[in-house]
Every structure is written in C-alpha cells, then in structure tokens.
Amino acid sequence: MRTGGRDAVVLDRDGLDGLIVLLAARGRTVIGPTVRDGAIVLAEISAGGDLPYGWGVDLEAGRYRLRPRTDGAAFAHSAGPQSWKTFLHPQRERQWTARTGPDGVPLVTEDDTPPPSYAFLGVRPCDLRAIQVQDRVLTDGPHTDPRYRRRRERAFLVVVECTEPGATCFCVSMGTGPAADRGYDLALTEVVDDGGHRFLARSASDEGSAVLAELPTRPADDGLRAAAREGVAQAAGRMGRAMPDVDLRVLMHETLTADRWNDVTARCLTCGNCTMVCPTCFCTTAEDVTDLTGEHTERWRRWESCYDLEFTHLQNGPVRASALSRYRQWATHKLGTWYDQFGSSGCVGCGRCIVWCPTGIDITEEAHALNQERAEARQAAS
Amino acid sequence: MTARAAERTDRPRLAVWKFASCDGCQLTLLDCEDDLLTLAEQVEVSYFLEASSALGTGPYDLSLVDGSVTTPEDEARVRHIREVSRHVVAIGACATAGGIQALRNYADAAEFRAAVYARPEYIETLATSTPISAHVPVDLELRGCPIDRGQLLEVIAAHLTGRKPDLPGHSVCFECKRRGTTCVVVARGTPCLGPVTHAGCGALCPAYGRGCYGCFGPSNSTRFPTFLPLLRRDGMDTLDIVRELRTFNTAAPEFEEAVGLQEAGREDRG
Ligand code: SF4
Ligand code: SF4
Ligand code: SF4
Ligand code: SF4
Numbered sequence: 156m157r158t159g160g161r162d163a164v165v166l167d168r169d170g171l172d173g174l175i176v177l178l179a180a181r182g183r184t185v186i187g188p189t190v191r192d193g194a195i196v197l198a199e200i201s202a203g204g205d206l207p208y209g210w211g212v213d214l215e216a217g218r219y220r221l222r223p224r225t226d227g228a229a230f231a232h233s234a235g236p237q238s239w240k241t242f243l244h245p246q247r248e249r250q251w252t253a254r255t256g257p258d259g260v261p262l263v264t265e266d267d268t269p270p271p272s273y274a275f276l277g278v279r280p281c282d283l284r285a286i287q288v289q290d291r292v293l294t295d296g297p298h299t300d301p302r303y304r305r306r307r308e309r310a311f312l313v314v315v316e317c318t319e320p321g322a323t324c325f326c327v328s329m330g331t332g333p334a335a336d337r338g339y340d341l342a343l344t345e346v347v348d349d350g351g352h353r354f355l356a357r358s359a360s361d362e363g364s365a366v367l368a369e370l371p372t373r374p375a376d377d378g379l380r381a382a383a384r385e386g387v388a389q390a391a392g393r394m395g396r397a398m399p400d401v402d403l404r405v406l407m408h409e410t411l412t413a414d415r416w417n418d419v420t421a422r423c424l425t426c427g428n429c430t431m432v433c434p435t436c437f438c439t440t441a442e443d444v445t446d447l448t449g450e451h452t453e454r455w456r457r458w459e460s461c462y463d464l465e466f467t468h469l470q471n472g473p474v475r476a477s478a479l480s481r482y483r484q485w486a487t488h489k490l491g492t493w494y495d496q497f498g499s500s501g502c503v504g505c506g507r508c509i510v511w512c513p514t515g516i517d518i519t520e521e522a523h524a525l526n527q528e529r530a531e532a533r534q535a536a537s
Numbered sequence: 538m539t540a541r542a543a544e545r546t547d548r549p550r551l552a553v554w555k556f557a558s559c560d561g562c563q564l565t566l567l568d569c570e571d572d573l574l575t576l577a578e579q580v581e582v583s584y585f586l587e588a589s590s591a592l593g594t595g596p597y598d599l600s601l602v603d604g605s606v607t608t609p610e611d612e613a614r615v616r617h618i619r620e621v622s623r624h625v626v627a628i629g630a631c632a633t634a635g636g637i638q639a640l641r642n643y644a645d646a647a648e649f650r651a652a653v654y655a656r657p658e659y660i661e662t663l664a665t666s667t668p669i670s671a672h673v674p675v676d677l678e679l680r681g682c683p684i685d686r687g688q689l690l691e692v693i694a695a696h697l698t699g700r701k702p703d704l705p706g707h708s709v710c711f712e713c714k715r716r717g718t719t720c721v722v723v724a725r726g727t728p729c730l731g732p733v734t735h736a737g738c739g740a741l742c743p744a745y746g747r748g749c750y751g752c753f754g755p756s757n758s759t760r761f762p763t764f765l766p767l768l769r770r771d772g773m774d775t776l777d778i779v780r781e782l783r784t785f786n787t788a789a790p791e792f793e794e795a796v797g798l799q800e801a802g803r804e805d806r807g
Contacts, residue, residue, distance in 0.1 A: 191719070192718075192719045192724070192746065193719060193724045193725055194719040194724050196717075196719060217722075217723060218723060218726075219720075219723050219724045220724070236714075236717075236719045236720065236723075236724075237717060241717065246714075246715040246716075246717075247715065421762075421763060422763055423760070423763065424708070424732040424733070424760045424763055424764055425708075425758045425760060426708045426710040426711075426731070426732035427707060427708060427710055427711045427714070428710050428714060428720070428732075431710070431711065431714030431715065432714065442703050443700065443703070444691075444694075444703075445694050445695070445697075445698045445700065446575075446694060447572060447575045447576055447579050447690070447693065447694050447697060448575060448578075448579065449694075449697055449698045457715065458711075458714075458715055460707075460711065462707075462758075463705070463707045463711070463758075464706065464707070464757050464758050465705065465706060465707065465757075478758070478760065510723065511720055511723055513710075513720070513722045513723060513729075513732055513767060514763065514767060
C-alpha cells in the first residue's frame with residue numbers, strides 16, 4: 156500500500172460525495188456500489204446518498220445477505236453480484252449493421268457509437284487485477300477488441316482498498332489484495348474511528364491529481380496513514396478462504412483425471428452462474444439478427460459460457476457433453492491453462508463464483524480436495 | 538407496402554393452426570404490433586382457428602402449430618398439417634410438451650369428462666394430451682407459456698432468410714445474470730427453477746423478485762438429482778415440488794422424471 160505518496164490527502168464524507176458530483180460534472184458516467192434488490196450492486200450513481208453507507212454483507216457459499224452496520228462505512232462490503240466487466244465488457248453489444256444496397260450488395264457499417272467515459276468508484280483491489288486480466292485477454296494479443304479498448308482507455312478508476320473482507324474472499328492467497336499498488340487513478344482507504352469517518356486518498360495519474368486538487372482535502376497526518384495501513388493489514392489476516400499454497404497451474408495439470416471431478420460434478424447444475432459473475436470470464440458468442448424483410452442485418456456479441464452445451468457444439472454435437480468436462484474446463488481454465496494462454500491466473504480470489512453458485516460450490520474447497528487427492532496418490536505410489 | 542414487396546407474387550405462405558390450448562401463443566403473433574404490417578408484406582398468412590371449419594390444402598412454407606393433441610380428430614389433422622407444410626414449428630408449452638392439460642395423463646380422463654360435462658357421451662377425447670412431436674416430425678419447437686414475442690419474430694425472420702434461429706437451450710440463469718438481476722435464491726432464499734429451465738423469457742420472474750416456475754420447460758442440461766435438494770433447502774416439501782413441476786410442461790420427460798425422483802424420495806423417507 157502506498158500511503159506515503161506525495162499527494163496523500165484526507166477526504167471526509169462530504170469530500171467523497173463531492174468526488175461523485177465532480178466526476179459527473181467532468182462528463183463521466185459514475186458507476187459505484189448502491190443498495191438495490193437486497194444486494195449491493197454496481198450501478199450509475201449521482202450523489203453520495205446513493206452509496207451503501209451503513210451496509211455490510213454476510214457471505215457464504217451460495218448465500219448473500221445484506222447486514223446493517225453501525226459504523227456507517229460505505230465500502231465495508233465485498234464483491235456483489237456484478238463486476239466491472241458489466242460495463243467494460245457488456246453482456247450484449249452490437250458489432251456491425253448491414254443494409255442491402257441498391258445493387259443487392261450488403262453495405263456493412265461497423266458500430267462505432269462513442270462509449271461513455273466511465274468513472275468507477277469503489278473498485279476493489281482484486282477487481283482491479285481482474286480488469287488488468289481482461290486487458291491482457293481483450294487488448295494484448297493480436298486480436299484486440301477495439302470497443303473494449305476504447306471504454307477501458309477512457310475509464311477513470313477509483314480503487315478502494317479492503318478493510319472488511321468477506322467470508323468468501325481469498326485475494327491474499329492469489330496475491331491480488333487487499334491493498335492496491337498500481338493501475339488506478341485514485342486510491343482510497345476508508346477509516347472510521349474516534350477521529351471520524353474519512354478516506355485516505357492518493358493519486359496515481361494526472362487526472363487523479365487534478366480531481367483531488369478540486370476537492371476539499373487536507374494533508375494526511377501520520378495517525379491516519381497508520382490507521383489506514385493497519386485496517387488493510389488486518390483485513391489481510393481475516394481472509395475467509397485461501398487457495399492451497401501450491402503451484403495451482405501444476406495442480407490442475409496433474410489432477411485432470413482425479414476422482415474429485417466426479418464429486419464436484421454431482422453438485423454442479425451446469426447453470427453457468429459462476430462464469431457470468433466471474434470478473435475475468437470473457438467468453439462470448441455471435442448473434443446474427445435479420446429483420447423480417449431480410450434487408451437489415453446486425454451482428455451482436457453476447458456473453459457465453461463454457462457451461463453451455465452449445466458453446467462447444469460442432470457437427471457431431473458438443474465437445475464437452477458431460478457436466479464433468481464442463482466444470483473441469485471452468486476450474487482448470489481459471490487456475491491452470493489461463494497461465495499458458497495469458498501469462499497469469501484467471502482467478503483473482505474475489506469469491507463471487509462461490510457466493511453466486513446456487514448450490515454453493517467453492518473453487519477453493521475443490522482445489523484443496525484436488526491437492527489432497529494428489530498427495531494421497533503420491534503417497535500410495537511411493 | 539414497399540415497391541419491392543408489392544412486386545412479390547411468390548410470398549411464402551404461413552399457416553397458423555390451433556389445437557388444445559388457451560390461444561395465448563397465437564395472440565403473441567397478433568401482439569407483434571409494430572411488425573405485423575411488415576410481416577403481412579413478407580408472407581401470406583392463413584389462420585385455421587377452428588378444428589373443423591377449414592383444412593387448408595396448402596402447401597404452406599411455414600406452419601405454426603399451437604396447442605396439444607387431445608382428440609382422435611386432432612391426430613388426423615396434425616398428420617394433414619405435416620403433409621401440407623414444408624416446415625412445422627410447434628409453438629408454446631401445449632404444442633411442445635402437452636400443456637397443463639397433460640395433467641390428465643396421470644389421471645382417468647373419462648372421470649374428468651364425466652365430472653365436467655353434462656353429457657359426457659358427446660365428448661370424444663383421448664386419454665392423454667401430447668405434444669405435436671409425439672405424432673409427426675417437427676422442425677422446430679418454440680418454448681414458453683406463452684411464447685416470447687421476440688423469439689417468435691426471430692423464428693419467422695430466420696425462416697425467411699434461411700438461417701438457423703437463435704434460440705439458446707441453456708438455463709434461465711444465463712439470461713438472469715445477463716440482465717443484471719440479483720439471484721433470488723442466493724440473496725433471498727427464494728426457490729427458483731431457473732437452473733433447470735430453458736431460456737427464452739429473458740428471466741422475467743426473477744427480475745420481479747420471484748422464482749422462475751419453469752414455464753419454458755427443461756433446459757438442454759438439467760441436473761434434477763442435484764437440483765431438487767435445493768428446492769427442499771429453500772423450504773419446499775415434496776407436494777410443493779411436485780406441484781411446481783406439474784404445470785404447463787408437466788409432460789416434458791425431464792419434469793416427469795424429476796417428479797418420479799421426488800415421489801421415490803418420499804417413499805424412502807417413509
Ligand atoms: S474464479 Fe471465482 S473467485 Fe476467481 S476471479 Fe472468478 S469469480 Fe472470483
Ligand atoms: S472459464 Fe469458461 S467462460 Fe470463463 S473464460 Fe474460461 S472458457 Fe470462458
Ligand atoms: S459451479 Fe455452481 S454456479 Fe457454476 S455451473 Fe455449477 S452449479 Fe452453476
Ligand atoms: S434467480 Fe433463478 S434464474 Fe436467476 S440466477 Fe438465480 S436461480 Fe438462476
């Protein structure tokens with residue numbers, strides 16, 4: 156955590172509220188956490204009152220409940236049902252339209268509607284990593300997604316470090332949190348104590364500094380810096396879950412035929428919820444739309460998932476027909492083959508797939524079980 | 538009418554046929570207000586609403602068949618439709634699974650008939666209500682009770698351009714998450730059939746805070762032995778679960794099998 160940066164300043168609650176108004180006044184669509192339908196969701200916000208002040212969450216595998224907090228904190232909650240991919244890599248997006256020209260030849264127009272300039276308020280450190288993971292997938296290789304790139308380049312990121320991990324969080328074991336070190340415009344750490352309710356703020360970009368300069372701030376004193384550091388350090392010690400401390404990529408590679416896959420498959424509905432909530436899952440399918448006249452055609456792209464039978468449909472049917480092959484694809488891609496493809500883990504430890512799985516399948520528990528089975532097999536062999 | 542369409546003398550012929558149903562699915566076609574005029578330009582529409590009044594002779598390029606087969610006369614008519622149609626699309630839960638009236642499949646239809654009609658001897662009926670596909674080969678099935686308007690237009694538009702319609706067979710959860718709805722199972726403990734139900738409605742019920750009740754029938758990847766204990770966890774007993782599955786798609790094989798699992802479970806527990 157960089158709490159000692161040159162422009163580490165203190166924002167109080169009014170200052171944070173002012174940040175939202177200021178970002179909107181700078182022409183940005185401000186997205187942040189807000190309470191809706193029994194959850195803290197990510198949606199457009201326009202004032203400080205939209206933030207979930209005084210709300211926390213109780214998380215377990217397959218279970219999410221809002222819980223009132225007496226301290227009035229705005230960010231003492233962990234990952235909700237959406238992630239930032241909802242905005243950066245939207246669930247359905249038009250790629251192009253085509254119209255039949257006078258000579259019968261279709262005229263194709265790429266969709267280049269200018270994307271909104273987003274400001275994301277309350278990006279958790281694991282989610283910042285997830286955005287960076289999607290950057291590598293969608294903009295690094297030879298097949299850049301121009302629409303993603305444009306949204307991403309324009310986005311202003313306000314990270315909020317975690318001081319209250321959820322019972323399903325395991326960012327420490329994935330090396331992705333609960334502190335944020337780089338890749339943001341502004342970073343905040345929320346502190347609520349005898350000194351009041353305030354936010355230690357620092358900037359890591361020119362726009363971040365310009366924004367801070369327009370807000371009512373005061374220089375950060377050592378006490379607040381220490382409190383912020385302490386809050387984040389304590390959070391690191393209170394992780395609800397952890398991955399086994401082994402090379403997960405090797406673990407996945409060495410357990411492809413483990414019995415455990417049968418066990419977990421017996422609990423899996425193949426409903427696809429885990430991939431939809433995962434902040435790094437990027438898979439999409441093409442959807443071709445024609446109107447009744449056949450003169451107007453559109454190509455859309457929408458989220459798809461490796462749990463969908465149609466995802467691997469070839470001429471002889473789906474390649475991954477069994478539920479086992481689909482669950483295993485998901486887990487081994489997240490924890491193993493992602494390294495081969497994109498040079499990092501595909502899991503950042505946010506815990507969403509654990510919470511939003513209706514049957515409560517827990518990817519950390521599965522990894523521990525696979526690790527255990529591998530250890531037992533090795534022992535039996537020696 | 539556009540000049541282009543007016544020139545067309547060879548518009549494809551669309552027929553709409555009705556069997557045992559509430560008519561809701563055909564109303565969906567009339568409900569396509571904004572597109573009705575265009576549709577009428579593109580195809581020549583024939584309606585055959587009454588079982589006995591007209592047997593269109595065809596040939597038809599596309600026959601939309603609404604309702605289930607419940608009488609001996611229906612059996613003959615559905616074969617006729619197949620003979621005079623290039624493409625047969627069964628629309629709605631009645632035509633694709635037998636509808637709510639398939640509850641008779643588990644009871645004595647003669648008894649129902651005696652209870653409902655003053656002169657039961659005038660009523661000629663089969664012992665079962667069955668989907669169109671139980672009688673003739675069907676080219677496509679469009680799910681739902683009622684069907685979704687957008688999906689119906691998609692089927693017709695795809696037919697007209699000669700492409701495969703986009704009708705995903707995955708679970709309602711896919712649509713629920715894409716819509717951005719907070720899962721009612723996880724956040725409220727409300728039972729929801731979404732994980733085993735065929736997509737197509739856009740996850741309507743969860744968007745209004747209630748659980749899916751399966752009106753689009755089983756998805757292409759149901760896992761009932763895994764799923765049924767969830768309904769119990771969320772407060773349903775055997776009778777609730779059987780009732781939930783015995784609705785518009787009661788005779789869908791996956792739902793029938795799940796009811797069997799439930800009933801077997803009840804026996805196990807004595
Ligand atoms: S796999 Fe699960 S814990 Fe890991 S990033 Fe995806 S949703 Fe989060
Ligand atoms: S886990 Fe599945 S849905 Fe997610 S990125 Fe990998 S293949 Fe795609
Ligand atoms: S792991 Fe859970 S959320 Fe993912 S497909 Fe299986 S049951 Fe659904
Ligand atoms: S509310 Fe129902 S349909 Fe939606 S994700 Fe949850 S289980 Fe699936």
